[in-house]
Amino acid sequence: MSRSLLSLFLALVFALPSGASAAEGASPATARLAQAVAEAIRAAPAEAPVAVSLSGGSAELRRAFGTLLASRLAAQQLGPVVLEVPPERAEATAREQGARSLARLRLDLEGGELVARGDVLGTWVNFWSGRTPTRPPKPAAAVAVGVEADAAVLALAAVGTPSTGTPGPGSSQQKRPIRLLGAVFARLETPLAALAAGDLDGDGRDEVAALTAHEVVVFGADGRILARRELEGTAATATTREPFGALAVLVGPPRLAAWSTRYARGEVLVLDRAKGTLRPSGTLEAAPLGTSERGAFVPGQTVFAPEVKLADGRALTVPAPFGAASFAAPRMLFVHADGTASLYARPASAPARLSGLGVGSALGDLDGDGAPELLTTSPQLQPSPEVLRVLSLATDAPMAHEPLWQGALPAGRALNVVTADLDGDKRREVLVGSWKPDGTSELFLLRQGAP
């Protein structure tokens, strides 16, 4: 496990319980699953000492879960032993080590859930059986327990190849296959208007910022709220029916630029992590599309006007109003209201016209080759299920080729997609903001999983 992932996991396991908006509230998913599995093993009923054999997931996830499960079993006087052997040797090893019961479990991360499946069996051999490894009638139970996964689980399940830092110009970078695992990152009580990520506190790791109609919330890498602030100012004369806005992390010094269409102006905010506050440091007259790119809302509509001011100060007019923009220099993506998009390879070039994109679209390098991929949701209003696709931009017609990866997202309207480096390993994670049918919204985190 990379050092950053290890420190993140330790922080997650030993930190105080999180705020209400962190996914699933109080305890990490691994701890909740360990508790549930320990209960299932006790109910089997297992006899001490209990050997535990784990498979599936990443080695780090197995080790972390094994530690927590052993702790729960020990608290129940079940004398746990975690076996570090392949599953096919678990039964014999358990007998050799004098265990009376064996729990064989496989860990999987699927559909946003961390799941443990397996069985509990007795390893005691009747004296009269001689050398034949007969089994006792008890314990005997099947185990299938799942809990909602969280950011810590994703960190543990992530590929363990350590990063070597930012490669220099011209250095060749190895491309990895994309395999994303997802978990709920955080929840908000109201619909999301915009989403952004960037290093707001200078620690080398990105924070995630969410904008609702009237509020900005900043989350840490673990989905805990670092700060939140009610927006202030004069009401806009022409607002949008749906919450909508622009949110970006500005660089040097790091600040957050937020503008909800409910207000006549945007605000520039500075994160004070120690105090857990967002301090206003100015107002905005242009909608922040990116770190340095600016645009303007079409009054009353959930789109931006086609005129964009680029980072170098030049003006660009895209072919039509757009609902989402993403910048990964030198590429730029603008998603239009009709499900088409304008993709610029360079600011001065003519845009390529793409179709079939959802407004939840972004550019981000997920495979580590130094070039961004195109991430996009479904163009339908109420897709079932909502799907995130990762497409290569190596060809002229990315939508015409099979996605590098695609996977279902939890129910809801996925309207915002950003990429972020949450653990400082220079690899991008994906955050998807969705509106839920009950009027709340959810941030769903996807990161590279173990191969």
Place this chain on the structure above:
Amino acid sequence: MIRSALVGFVLFASAPTLAASRPRYGGELRAAHAGPPEIGEPALADTPMEAALLGLLTRPVCRVDADGRARPTLARELSRPLPQAVRVTLPSAASATAVARAWTRLSSPEAPSPYRALLYPLRGEGRQVTSSGATLELALAFPWPDLERSLCHPALAPPPSPASGPFSSAGRGVLEAQPAWPEGRPYLDRLALTATDERGLTRLWTSRQVQVELGTPPDNDTLTGAALYATYLAYSPRKVPPDFRQAVESAIDRDDLTRLFVKGPAVSMANLLPPALLPQGPRARPQAPPAGTARKVTLAYDAALADQRAVAERIQVKLHEQGYTVALEPQSRAALRSRQARGDFELMLSALLLPPLPGPALAVVLEAGGRRDLLGVELPPIGALTDAGARDARSRERALALAPSVPLIPLYAQGLGMRAAPEVTGLVLDAQGLPVMEGAWLAPPEASGGGGRP
């Protein structure tokens, strides 16, 4: 009520519409309706059709959504700075003044309205509401958690003005989207309205000349709003014999009225509150009272409503069998309201658009039944209950208990029937049973298909 609204939501949710995950802006929606070409002031435009049409041009400060929550519409915000105070923040001082005037007018002697009961929990019974800049500070005389939702009643909207509704009139039946509508501009650019009759509705729909029809009879393709437009036979106890209620109850078959004399969607109503607010079981009709001396009475009804005329004629016939000679007197709605407030009538068909909440609805019914004296007795104990379900239950219980003492004989309740072409997406009904036209949008042709159309 909720079911019909949910139908709308399901229609909205199920449309596999290409829109890059967000509704599309723009376009003209062609709608036909069987309502009057001219609509009066909000307190009098209270049939579901008139309220729906007037709601395009003027709205109260909020709307109760199908989930029961109040959502600011004309107002930017409704808040409670103190438990006993409600603050309504409007977009401008002019708007606040217009709303305050409209509310005050409900209690004025020249235009008394039963909907003033919705403001009864305010200090001074809402007789004098004043604005301060763009805000209205409303102090409650007693706890009334349902005040915000009461303020969402269509009768509490200000008179139409260019900024009072999600659309504004551009002449010749065309309504333009109001870009500065506080809730957010409508998705549509404009609405083209055609006033017609039932035959015209059918013709326009089958020839695909319109995309939305308001006022259609219920069938499989129809969205039906909550039946909250309740019609009662009001009587003056001093001017009719004591057994008059028994005579009417024995003579009138409510199911007959809804089946044969009233245009749907309609349901018979045997209690003070309609079935949407108070579930009603079967009730046996009483025996006719012993025949007495022949009586002559006058039944006033709303001349603008064909339904009321048909029902009045039916009552005329059925009461004749009970020894009553009933003279029919068509009146304007304003005259009816005025006479009802003065008690200047013998019999009257009185129709009210009740709010979708039992407590506030009971208040309006008591006011209309001439029992304003009961408001101060009945409302505070209801408002003292913090749980919404308990308040609703208590209101229903009191409605049943008070029915014999309120000189209103419930007859039937009606809702609004509506249908929309497949390309019309996001069109839902609110808890009041009225369409939220500003939330509708036109799906691109490739996504809408042609299903559901003749």
